[in-house]
Amino acid sequence: MAVFDDLIGQDQAVAVLSRAAAAAREVVEGGRGAGMTHAWLFTGPPGSGREPAARAFAAALLCPDGGCGHCDQCHQVMIGSHPDLESVRPQGLSYSVKQTRELILRAAGAPTQGRWRVILFEDADRATESAANALLKAIEEPPPRTVWLLCSPAPDDLVITIRSRCRVITLATPATEAVAHVLATRDSVPWETAHFAARAAQGHISRARALALDEGVRQRREAVLSIPRALTGVGECISAAERLVKTAEEEAAAATTALNESETTDLRRLYGEGSTGKGLNRGLVRGGAGALKELEDRQKSRATRIKRDSLDGALLELVSYYRDVLAMQFGARVELANDDLRFDLDQLARTSTPEETLRRIDAIMQCRERLDANVNPQIAVESMLLALRSG
Ligand SMILES: [Zn+2]
DSSP: OGGGTTSTTOHHHHHHHHHHHHHHHHHHTTSOOTTOOSEEEEEOSTTSOHHHHHHHHHHHHHSTTSOOSSSHHHHHHHHTOOTTEEEEOOOSSOBOHHHHHHHHHHHTSOOTTSSOEEEEETTGGGBOHHHHHHHHHHHHSOOTTEEEEEEOSSGGGSOHHHHTTSEEEEOOOOOHHHHHHHHHHHSOOOHHHHHHHHHHHTTOHHHHHHHHHOHHHHHHHHHHHTHHHHOSSHHHHHHHHHHHHHHHHHHHHHHHHHHHHHHHHHHHHHTTTTOOOSSOOHHHHHHHHHHHHHHHHHHHHHHHHHHHHHHHHHHHHHHHHHHHHHHHHTTOOOOOTTGGGHHHHHHHHHHSOHHHHHHHHHHHHHHHHHHHTTOOHHHHHHHHHHHHHHO
16 A cells, blocks of 8 residues: 555565555454454664554554545644544653553544544653553553554563553664665655665664755764764863764754744643733633643753754764774675775774774763763763773
């Protein structure tokens, strides 16, 4: 079906989902629909397209033609406005039990268009333990027309009780060639740029697209990958750490500022601010202050998350750099992610040992863990860069 066309290099998953969509259709038409499942878990490495795959499946369930890709239903699913599709994207670092309970209530409603009620839960691994327990109950006894689509990077990220009740769809990392092909044919990116971006993004489609189309993203990548050769002294390490952390902050600010403003304006308007009528309901005004505070908290938590994700992205970029160095040191015949920096890579490969490279990769992974445990970013990144310097 057309809605599955965008799932690059995922033939196996597409086959399973197509069969399930056909079974779902049978159910809607009053048949038995053997093979339809009410809870699905989409997993795969970052960039493999968990959310797009889940969304395509949602379209296949809600479209009368099984996901034609061009009717109103398909379109509404794609832009996220379909009344029977509830998209959940935890904005903070975790998803609370209160939010989960509200979601379960909404999920229980009958489908307005008579087909299915679909809940697409991105980053389901961010559900807190009590939220996961609430979720489990809902998945164990789903209303007859409710379908849960959970997404998480690895099946192990979810508690086993939930995982064991879901049908797991494992998405693969698409090959460089496939990603380049999509960029060149659908986004009209010149072939050379498409190949460069696909290689550098290592199968991460949206990252590849950003690299191919956004000069700012390319510049940030260059800045990050210039760090290894800049670590000539302790002072250089410290200022490089400052730069890295600051770039992540700027990226987060760029991503959140406009969004925050429009959300705040909407909320204020909702509570009557800016209207000229006299005698605004006092209860409403009080409720408005509480809601505004809640919104601010959510926005803060979202900014923290984006900042963290952005810094983590930079660290993964560095890992790919040292992995390339290691591949050269071992003479492995693999495709280099950072082929454009071959000269730098080669120099480092010749002047250091594989043991040093492994220790460096280790230092980056440790830094990621420390950031995950809420260590001050500047301190964590500084000590990582000092370790990268000494090797
Ligand atoms: Zn359709």
